[in-house]
Amino acid sequence: MSGLRMTAADTSCLTLTWNVPQSNGSAITHYNIELGDKGTYCTNEPVTNFTIGSLSPDTQYRVRVQAANGIGIGPFSTAAKFSTRPLSPPAPRLECAQIGHNALKLRWGEGKNLNFLTYNVEMQEEGSERFYLLYEGSGQSYKVSKLKETTSYAFRICARNEVGEGPYSDIAVFSTTRAPPPTLKKPDVSDITETSCRITWSAQRLLLPSDYVTYQVEIIRSKEQDLVMTKRCSENELLVDDLDSRTEYSVRVCPSS
Numbered sequence: 001m002s003g004l005r006m007t008a009a010d011t012s013c014l015t016l017t018w019n020v021p022q023s024n025g026s027a028i029t030h031y032n033i034e035l036g037d038k039g040t041y042c043t044n045e046p047v048t049n050f051t052i053g054s055l056s057p058d059t060q061y062r063v064r065v066q067a068a069n070g071i072g073i074g075p076f077s078t079a080a081k082f083s084t085r086p087l088s089p090p091a092p093r094l095e096c097a098q099i100g101h102n103a104l105k106l107r108w109g110e111g112k113n114l115n116f117l118t119y120n121v122e123m124q125e126e127g128s129e130r131f132y133l134l135y136e137g138s139g140q141s142y143k144v145s146k147l148k149e150t151t152s153y154a155f156r157i158c159a160r161n162e163v164g165e166g167p168y169s170d171i172a173v174f175s176t177t178r179a180p181p182p183t184l185k186k187p188d189v190s191d192i193t194e195t196s197c198r199i200t201w202s203a204q205r206l207l208l209p210s211d212y213v214t215y216q217v218e219i220i221r222s223k224e225q226d227l228v229m230t231k232r233c234s235e236n237e238l239l240v241d242d243l244d245s246r247t248e249y250s251v252r253v254c255p256s257s
Contacts, residue, residue: 004065006082007049011057011163014082017049018065026069034076036062058086089117089159091169097141101149101179108157109140117159124154124171131156149179181213181255189251196241203236204255213255222248 003019016033028046035041035052038061043050055061060083064076098105106121118138122131134155135142147153152175158168187201204213217238219229228249231238243249 002077004063004077004080006080008051009082009085011085011087012055013051013053014055014061014063014084015049015051016063016065016082018077020048021067021074023067023069024071026071028067028069030068032066032068032073034064034066055084057084059084086161086163088163088166089115089161090166091156091158092119094121094155094157094169094172096172096174098143099174099177101177102147103143103145104147104153104174104176105141105143106155106174107141113138113140115161117161119157119159120165121155121157122168124156126152126154147176149176151176184253184255187217187251187253191239194245195243196239197243198237198239199251199253200237201253216254216256218252218254219243220250220252222250 002021003017005017006014007017008015018031020028030045031043031048031050033041033043033050033052038052038055041050041052060081062079062081064079066076067074092108092110095107096104097107108119108121109117116138118136119140120133121135121142123134123144124131131154134144144153152173154171154173156168156171159166181204184204185202187199189197189199191198199217201215204215212234214232214234215236215238217231217233217240218227219231219240220226221228229240229242231240
């Protein structure tokens, strides 16, 4: 027996072939294939190829073949070693590492990408039935930008190695937050007395009836740049008293929802 070789392999099968040996006057009836400790398989007919299934992935097997005819069984061939292919990689867990009003930072994998996997990350927008490719590469994080505030987005991920592409993960849904209020215009100061003044500013526009905005007003002594007073209110004006006479102050207002 000679020429034992592997012609195909996947994660659970090996397809083997070999040369026809001398029959010594009696036609060959079948071949026996010994696969290490998995046992011996019989072709039941004089074919020179055979597929062995139900094997373990990414495993090396020691193989040898012998021919049989009406006279008896010939010697085994020289042993050869063949390996099944490894499994395609499972999908990593997809997480959201950072949430903003217009961006989501996705993260997956643990530690460094030592297996040199590549990843496909797909996104599905709210109200859509179609996923589209968002990221392809060997990195383990990606920031999705230009998103809508308070909107849910669905994501899924798969990994790929030299074997092929693995299955997609379960769908993960992450939502953006509300956008922070924009910066207000410079406030106006009126009704100034020796110890008080009235501060007014443009009211923050509410997008929804349920929205609620408060304002933080800070009074700063201009010369020393000391914060001397902080007030919170829900209106767009505030009467401030208990100020020092003949003192210059600066004012700033910050909205918060």
